[in-house]
Amino acid sequence: MSATAKTDASLNVDHLVQEDKVHKSIYTDPAIFDLEMERIWGQSWIYVGHESQVKEPGQYYATTIGSQPVLLTRHKDGNFHVLFNRCAHKGAQLVGDSSGKVKDLRCGYHAWRFDMDGKCIAIPLAQGYDDTGFSKDDECANIQKLPRYDSYRGFVFASLSAEGPDLVTWLDGVASSIDNMVDRAPEGELEITGGVLRYEHDSNWKFFLENLNDMMHPMIVHQSSSLTARKVAKREFGEGEKTPSAIEIIGPFSEGYDFCNVVGLHAFPHGHGYSGGKTSIHANYSDIEEYNEAMHAAYGKERTDEIFTVNRHNTVCYPSMTLKGAIQTMRVVKPISVNKTVIESWTFRLKGAPDELLKRSILYCNLINSSANLVGPDDQEVYGRQQSGLQAQGNDWMPLSRDLGRDEDMGDGYLYAQGSSDLAFRNQLAAWKNYMGEED
Amino acid sequence: MAESQQLVLQHNIEQFIYAEVRMLDEHRWHDWQSLFTEEGLYWAPASQDQPDPYEHVSLIFEDQLLRKVRCERFNHPNAISLQPFPRTSHLVSNVMIDDLDGGNQINVNARFQMHEFRRDQPAVFAGSYDYELVKNNDSYLIQQKKATLVNCEGDLVSSNVYF
Numbered sequence: 001m002s003a004t005a006k007t008d009a010s011l012n013v014d015h016l017v018q019e020d021k022v023h024k025s026i027y028t029d030p031a032i033f034d035l036e037m038e039r040i041w042g043q044s045w046i047y048v049g050h051e052s053q054v055k056e057p058g059q060y061y062a063t064t065i066g067s068q069p070v071l072l073t074r075h076k077d078g079n080f081h082v083l084f085n086r087c088a089h090k091g092a093q094l095v096g097d098s099s100g101k102v103k104d105l106r107c108g109y110h111a112w113r114f115d116m117d118g119k120c121i122a123i124p125l126a127q128g129y130d131d132t133g134f135s136k137d138d139e140c141a142n143i144q145k146l147p148r149y150d151s152y153r154g155f156v157f158a159s160l161s162a163e164g165p166d167l168v169t170w171l172d173g174v175a176s177s178i179d180n181m182v183d184r185a186p187e188g189e190l191e192i193t194g195g196v197l198r199y200e201h202d203s204n205w206k207f208f209l210e211n212l213n214d215m216m217h218p219m220i221v222h223q224s225s226s227l228t229a230r231k232v233a234k235r236e237f238g239e240g241e242k243t244p245s246a247i248e249i250i251g252p253f254s255e256g257y258d259f260c261n262v263v264g265l266h267a268f269p270h271g272h273g274y275s276g277g278k279t280s281i282h283a284n285y286s287d288i289e290e291y292n293e294a295m296h297a298a299y300g301k302e303r304t305d306e307i308f309t310v311n312r313h314n315t316v317c318y319p320s321m322t323l324k325g326a327i328q329t330m331r332v333v334k335p336i337s338v339n340k341t342v343i344e345s346w347t348f349r350l351k352g353a354p355d356e357l358l359k360r361s362i363l364y365c366n367l368i369n370s371s372a373n374l375v376g377p378d379d380q381e382v383y384g385r386q387q388s389g390l391q392a393q394g395n396d397w398m399p400l401s402r403d404l405g406r407d408e409d410m411g412d413g414y415l416y417a418q419g420s421s422d423l424a425f426r427n428q429l430a431a432w433k434n435y436m437g438e439e440d
Numbered sequence: 441m442a443e444s445q446q447l448v449l450q451h452n453i454e455q456f457i458y459a460e461v462r463m464l465d466e467h468r469w470h471d472w473q474s475l476f477t478e479e480g481l482y483w484a485p486a487s488q489d490q491p492d493p494y495e496h497v498s499l500i501f502e503d504q505l506l507r508k509v510r511c512e513r514f515n516h517p518n519a520i521s522l523q524p525f526p527r528t529s530h531l532v533s534n535v536m537i538d539d540l541d542g543g544n545q546i547n548v549n550a551r552f553q554m555h556e557f558r559r560d561q562p563a564v565f566a567g568s569y570d571y572e573l574v575k576n577n578d579s580y581l582i583q584q585k586k587a588t589l590v591n592c593e594g595d596l597v598s599s600n601v602y603f
Contacts, residue, residue: 194497195486195490195496196593197486198593198595199595200595202597223516224518224520224522225509225519228509228513228516229509231512232505236508244505246509247505250509342595345497355495358495359495362494362495362496362498366498366499366500370486371499371598371599372499372603373500374509377598377599377600378519380598381521381598382520
């Protein structure tokens with residue numbers, strides 16, 4: 001096969017990921033992207049939204065799962081639902097805005113009306129269907145629900161497949177990152193707030209996920225922003241003087257290889273994982289006294305310390321959602337095509353915490369995740385260079401062999417390695433291979 | 441205010457804004473930074489009706505310190521997304537003085553287009569500018585410049601320079 005030839009999607013793609021190397025076509029071949037939509041995004045649990053986006057009956061949030069338009073809704077009985085965003089009649093999408101509150105879902109084409117659980121409640125001139133073999137009470141007259149949906153502590157996931165592990169089983173290893181973020185709220189609850197940043201990347205979705213726990217890149221890619229921030233801070237502030245939060249946030253991005261190894265990588269089944277644990281680049285933010293007091297009042301000092309001891313960098317819930325618990329931000333992956341991905345950045349309010357916490361999360365997103373900031377464009381630049389660079393012939397394979405065979409087996413599919421290891425890539429790609437493998 | 445004074449004021453404000461965006465296009469970052477008051481803010485919201493930059497994300501929200509960091513990074517040899525450095529052309533029009541509070545502050549609204557070209561990628565950003573200017577001798581200083589993109593809630597590509 002020539003280096004630019006398309007892989008036939010009907011062929012087995014298993015051989016494209018090997019223990020120590022990955023074939024470039026999985027990032028560049030449109031046919032493989034289509035197969036991923038079917039076998040990964042069509043099988044796995046995919047993050048949909050947060051329950052706090054649909055607090056009240058009648059509220060909806062419109063989003064996508066892979067190529068599928070879906071709605072997260074809140075029904076009058078208090079339950080939430082994940083529905084295909086498609087009228088049961090002629091297929092028109094049911095809402096125009098990305099979020100809102102309605103009495104019921106009324107299609108803008110022929111005014112068919114549906115309850116928030118998808119049940120068809122009215123069709124104009126419904127008697128026209130009398131004795132025709134079609135009725136609004138038929139299951140096919142309803143907006144169709146996704147085969148499976150569930151919530152873990154407010155985070156709603158759905159699956160386009162009726163088969164597979166339940167959500168809690170699937171989240172094994174990284175549920176604790178969600179737990180820690182929720183536990184950081186004195187009232188034990190999160191609320192999504194503060195808008196969203198949508199950042200268009202001209203690159204394959206997997207580059208973003210692989211980069212999150214690529215601990216060998218920050219000191220190179222983010223040198224210009226981090227070292228400049230440190231230099232300016234040194235000039236503007238005296239020795240030992242407290243620097244603003246912005247400097248605390250950008251400064252650590254160029255920590256060296258020693259720090260990266262201490263941070264460490266944790267890998268779990270289904271491609272999940274996180275870096276950090278006991279420490280991360282978020283570990284040395286200034287204390288917010290009022291927040292500590294609220295936490296002590298809610299949990300007691302011992303439990304509060306326990307919660308704060310968990311300091312993870314990026315948690316990846318493969319393939320659709322990533323979290324930073326210590327700074328209460330989340331990124332959601334939206335694959336558009338083989339070389340186009342939109343990354344959404346969201347922030348959370350910790351209920352019962354002072355406003356300073358939310359303001360710090362907002363500041364973090366502005367500085368690191370916005371399309372116009374000092375850090376994100378350097379990441380996006382390298383993904384874009386990968387996407388165009390891999391068009392080059394010469395060698396179809398990329399190595400994955402750093403620290404291969406040196407993982408520490410923690411049991412039950414949990415692996416640990418130092419931060420410079422390729423473990424996170426190998427683990428995500430092993431899950432890729434598992435999802436993409438031909439069904440028996 | 442007499443009509444002739446209004447015309448002079450309108451002219452002066454327009455010239456100030458033209459000079460400001462020209463500094464961006466000509467990469468005169470030091471001169472550009474000196475147009476702001478010490479507490480001056482640059483803000484590109486991420487939502488049309490965003491009430492504040494503190495409890496809602498923004499594309500850019502920078503005080504003097506962060507402007508220094510951004511502008512000094514422009515000269516860093518390893519700023520990979522700035523290789524090559526983007527070229528821009530800011531066009532400003534529809535300049536209207538919204539409010540003369542009779543005191544020191546003048547509020548101005550204008551429309552802008554920023555054409556950007558980097559490597560082989562052209563991009564266009566468009567929207568409105570809201571300036572809060574304060575008189576400074578014969579000229580003005582910027583208390584706040586807010587650049588609201590028409591598509592600030594949409595999917596946005598990377599941009600490194602100020603709108």
